[in-house]
Amino acid sequence: MRKPVMLNDARSLVLACVLAISPAAAGPGQEGAPRCALITTSQSPITALLEANLLAQPGATWVERAEIKRVLGEQQLALLLGPQSGEGRIALGHVLKADMLVLLEFKQENQQRYADMVVAETATGLRLLSRRVPLSEDSKRDIGILAQFVEQALRKYAEEIKEVFAVPAFACQDLGYHFEHLKGTYANLVEQRLLAQRGVLVVELAEADAIARELALAGSEAVNRRRLPVYVLGEYRNEGRGDDRRLTIRLRLQRGEKTLGQTEKTMMPGDARDFLWEAAGKLTGWQDTRAVESNFEAEAKQLADRATASFKLGYWSEALALAEASLLLNPEQLDVRRCCVEAASILASTQAMQRDLESVIRSLSDRRRVFEHLQELERRDPNLSAICTICCKMLGGGGGITA
Numbered sequence: 001m002r003k004p005v006m007l008n009d010a011r012s013l014v015l016a017c018v019l020a021i022s023p024a025a026a027g028p029g030q031e032g033a034p035r036c037a038l039i040t041t042s043q044s045p046i047t048a049l050l051e052a053n054l055l056a057q058p059g060a061t062w063v064e065r066a067e068i069k070r071v072l073g074e075q076q077l078a079l080l081l082g083p084q085s086g087e088g089r090i091a092l093g094h095v096l097k098a099d100m101l102v103l104l105e106f107k108q109e110n111q112q113r114y115a116d117m118v119v120a121e122t123a124t125g126l127r128l129l130s131r132r133v134p135l136s137e138d139s140k141r142d143i144g145i146l147a148q149f150v151e152q153a154l155r156k157y158a159e160e161i162k163e164v165f166a167v168p169a170f171a172c173q174d175l176g177y178h179f180e181h182l183k184g185t186y187a188n189l190v191e192q193r194l195l196a197q198r199g200v201l202v203v204e205l206a207e208a209d210a211i212a213r214e215l216a217l218a219g220s221e222a223v224n225r226r227r228l229p230v231y232v233l234g235e236y237r238n239e240g241r242g243d244d245r246r247l248t249i250r251l252r253l254q255r256g257e258k259t260l261g262q263t264e265k266t267m268m269p270g271d272a273r274d275f276l277w278e279a280a281g282k283l284t285g286w287q288d289t290r291a292v293e294s295n296f297e298a299e300a301k302q303l304a305d306r307a308t309a310s311f312k313l314g315y316w317s318e319a320l321a322l323a324e325a326s327l328l329l330n331p332e333q334l335d336v337r338r339c340c341v342e343a344a345s346i347l348a349s350t351q352a353m354q355r356d357l358e359s360v361i362r363s364l365s366d367r368r369r370v371f372e373h374l375q376e377l378e379r380r381d382p383n384l385s386a387i388c389t390i391c392c393k394m395l396g397g398g399g400g401i402t403a
Contacts, residue, residue, distance in 0.1 A: 063097075114313060178238075248267075272328065349363075
């Protein structure tokens with residue numbers, strides 16, 4: 001077994017880190033495992049430790065150093081990471097004879113170090129996983145998170161992808177802005193439901209659009225080999241106020257110009273979670289007839305982890321939508337609700353600084369969300385003094401708060 005080797009290429013400034021174990025040298029249980037290549041832009045210790053971690057895990061073999069060296073300088077890592085870069089990933093996989101690419105780029109923004117990780121299969125260039133991971137002072141923890149994502153992508157690769165979905169933000173048909181924030185929350189909930197199904201891949205809207213354009217240019221033969229992505233399109237409308245408020249949600253599945261299925265229901269607002277979870281499963285259930293057991297706590301934790309990562313990176317809207325989707329699944333998460341308070345407060349203050357009417361209205365809507373989450377915290381958390389401190393900071397400082 002060869003040790004992983006870091007290669008340096010001056011022309012592209014791309015450093016490829018290869019876990020050097022060939023298929024011929026694979027140990028017991030590795031026969032037929034996917035052939036992978038790990039490519040990164042860093043010579044930091046975390047890269048070498050991640051290599052060692054992955055090398056110790058079963059389930060994959062890794063590309064030889066010489067094969068990487070042949071193509072270094074001809075590929076730009078930043079270009080391969082993007083949702084529209086499927087053809088580039090296919091080409092690189094063909095040259096390396098790799099089934100999967102693990103692409104890792106380290107960056108820093110607003111004093112926060114993070115890693116962009118993309119794991120893609122190379123037959124179609126699809127990204128099996130795409131994550132932006134905030135890095136901490138605990139390298140062991142960071143390596144564990146990155147290694148878990150690789151393991152997660154390997155499991156998805158083993159499922160044999162049968163359907164590709166994209167879930168755009170829902171359309172809000174309300175006249176006001178009060179519930180406009182639920183566009184992302186509902187979409188995240190549906191996306192999480194789809195992720196629980198075998199043989200299903202959920203991609204960003206940009207990647208789904210790129211696949212559709214590629215197939216349109218390639219003609220009917222390519223469409224026969226690769227199915228068009230399915231868009232899960234949602235919209236909702238609120239009518240009435242207070243206890244009389246009713247919520248109508250409509251879900252529609254679209255592949256190209258064809259509608260595959262749709263459902264609509266009017267309900268109490270508190271029933272949105274169960275309706276979306278059940279409806280998304282029924283509408284998309286043809287590709288996996290096995291029932292998916294609803295484990296709301298586990299699914300809520302996954303959403304909460306993504307919300308935390310977005311929050312650390314300063315993506316307040318994304319963090320808030322993910323956190324509120326997590327709370328729909330499990331409303332007892334006090335830390336997640338505190339995250340909502342802080343993110344909504346920052347958004348409200350940012351919007352208020354814009355001074356135009358629409359931004360001011362959105363700011364007021366975000367402040368309502370702050371107080372709604374505070375009220376839930378006060379009801380669920382006996383430590384009322386902490387809640388008072390949060391309120392004072394929010395009302396007095398005019399900026400973000402710290403829970």
